[in-house]
Amino acid sequence: MEIATKYEPKNIEDKWYQFWIEHQLFASRPNQQKPFTVVIPPPNVTGVLHMGHMLNNTIQDVLVRRARMRGYNAVWVPGTDHASIATEAKVVNMLKEKGIDKRSLSREEFLKYAWEWKEKYGGIILKQLRKLGASCDWDRTRFTMDPEMSEAVTKVFVDLYNKGKIYRGVRMVNWDPKALTAVSDEEVIYHEVQSKLYYVRYLIEGTKDEYVTIATTRPETIVGDTAICMHPEDERYKHLRGKRAIVPLVNRSIPLIFDEYVDRDFGTGALKITPAHDINDYNLGIKYKLDTINIFNDNGTLNEAAQFLVGVDRFEARKQIIPLLEAAGNLVKIEDYTNKVGYSERTNEVIEPKLSLQWFCDMASLAKPALDVVMKDEIKFYPDKFKNTYAHWMENVKDWCISRQLWWGHRIPAYHLPNREFVVAVSKEEALKIAVEKYPELNLTIDDLKQDEDVMDTWFSSWLWPMSVFDGIRNPHNPEVDYYYPAAVLVTAPDIIFFWVARMIMAGLEWRQAVPFKDVYFTGTVRDKLGRKMSKQLGNSPDPIMLMEKFGADGVRMGMLLSSPAGNDLLFDESLCEQGRNFNNKIWNAFRLIKGWEVDEKLPQPQSNATAVKWFTMRLNEVLTEMNDHFEKYRLSDALMAVYKLVWDDFCSCFLEVVKPPYQKPIDGKTYGEIIDIFDKLLRITHPFMPFITEELWHSLKDRKDDESIMVAVMPEPQCGADDQQYLNRFANTQKVIERVRRVRAEKNIAQKNPVNLYVLRKKVAEDDEMDCIIEKLCNIPKVEYITEKMPGAILFIEQNVEYFVPFAENIDKDAELKKLNDELAYVENFLQSVLKKLSNERFVQNAPEQVVAVERKKQADAEAKIQLLKEQIAGLK
């Protein structure tokens, strides 16, 4: 049967994914095995696959597949997040395109559209993940707004409320004037922007021409000013104590106050105070009992209270108020200025600090235990530098604004009563019971209860994810959650360490009194090769699906893993996938080679094959040990590199070249069987990284039963013998000799097909045969000979202080050989000098450990011997 010379991933990938699904190989149920649980960081339900997902999910799949093969009952739970702001924004846009204004719809009508949209476009990303080979247990797919998940969220809200950890109050919050909702502190991103600093003077009340000048970046809020503040020790303003100023344009009288908050060196040292629109001003407002004048509508336009520019957007108002101030004689000057402005993470709209009535979750008490488990390494972070970040946030955590003025999300289970009180309960019926008991005099009926209009922050459901996917909130002692919880590892990006990771830990401890996962692997950010973040605007993000079509899913997986040590950013370049594809092809062709051999069972096994098998088996064990170590430390790219080198260098370039029978000759049966076993193991080791090609070849390698799969084959574990290291060293030395001979060939232009001779200047020992046959095979040497005297006129090299001679028919270029020898001599002499310097240092000999000194003495002896040999050879040449 002809096998193509190039690996074609396309058909193979779909075929095997289908096979895995049909045979339920991703499915998991609680059993007697040890569990290995991974819950996917749920992507936005309306999202599409990007490179960050590719990296993140490749890593998860590698870990899950490896665990499965190592005898764990591995489960990888997939799902999506309802992403309230992002999704609502998308639906609003979709409606707008259809000519429908959200405000013209009722809540129910809007939600109907939203659900339709979700059913139609939602979960595309999960389908895309299948292309990657993700071994998720798809039957367990969850959505954060599934009825059971919603029930869990409600239950948790009520529980926290009853524990006094949720409260409602008027606070200064981050208001998104585009999405028309409050957002949490974590959802505000600060960017540096070029803006202007406006100097505006306020007339001192009771004077004709005495002014105080302030500096502000937001002149449009002047009409909301209720004070001017200066530093109490500022000499410039001491005389103004107890006076009042007149707000320009609106001619309102406001007090001058003095507080140390003000920085004397900034601007003029005088600060206008607008308590309704700045958090600091708000705090000062409370301290000095100032009025609060809200001049903005929710959408960021000026309202009636502003008196001027009513209905104009805040940024437009900023422009338009300047000529007004100028005309009134209040504008002093304008300077360029760089400052930081907060933007909404989701809508990219400039955040407006706004006083509003919101729901908050008290964080301090939840944070304390969550901090401890990480500090005590009950949960380990990889890399551990994120412990610092985590600790800092936890120690300074502020209350969490959990209400959002949106419709798409989990509605807050608070029910308002006609008497302006409210009750919190899991259902309206429950709420009525409580209300009736509390306020019997009201004679309440169910229609008197009005549920709160707000929904909860998306993360208020995500933080339950490791529990709620196993129904661990509603039924805390069901067998599933008891078995699968906690997860073995969470793989996620560091930018959601506060949004999600920290809060999951809090939630796990609060409702299960146990950590939600044991390890957290923080992936890096995928950047382009210039180091820029991948973004739609830059158009520098490749389409993962196209990439997989071009290089194969296995190739792309390898590309993602190659240079992504935990926590380090990954500078992605297509060439990495190319390298992955090439590796696939290498394995593919190794398989072609082996499958092409004719086998003769009667043929005895040559020594070279016996040596090769013995060596490779040891080498394999060595690499397995190394890989286990890498995996323990989540150094996936190192683990992959170890496999890569084992397969390419050791297996293909060395092992196969040794056992390869001469052209059109058969291979002996014993060796062939051993090769098949070795190849089988290599495929299994490689499978977690590259699932498709390994499954394909694994099936072609031997006759397999219909339902067999490499996915559930046993992962080889290292089994090292006592003398392995010695044997490996001997083989490594042999490889060095081979390299030297090849170098001679390359330098002298002797083609591999022309045999050369090799003479070794030392006494032969019995063990030499084991290795010499390898040299003979790989260097095309008829027979390695041992001699007792130097061989003049031959090319010499020294390895391990043994002289080797390769006779060369043509005249040797004496000068060139001399130069080579002299160069080497100079190098060794230099080296000897450094060793002698050390050894002649009394303090070194006295202080350094004996072993270290002994090593130096050995170096000295070796170097001296080598110098002796080189000098002899140089003399001989002359």
Add this chain to the structure above:
RNA sequence: GGGAGCUUAGCUCAGUUGGUUCAGAGCAUCUGCCUUACAAGCAGAGGGUCACUAGUUCGAAUCUAGUAGUUCCCACCA
């Protein structure tokens, strides 16, 4: 403003407790090969004052301090 990290070959990165020829790997580069598994390949080669300075030490890529550059996180400076 505070904190954390990083700086090793052209690029991306390893380098565990200071000590074995410790200065490494992959990619890229150069040279020679279309050698019957693979040119998506084979064989070989070159390439680094370990950011800089000072210190500790018999000995520093590794420890300490400072400097420079860089990245990230946090923070209410108008």
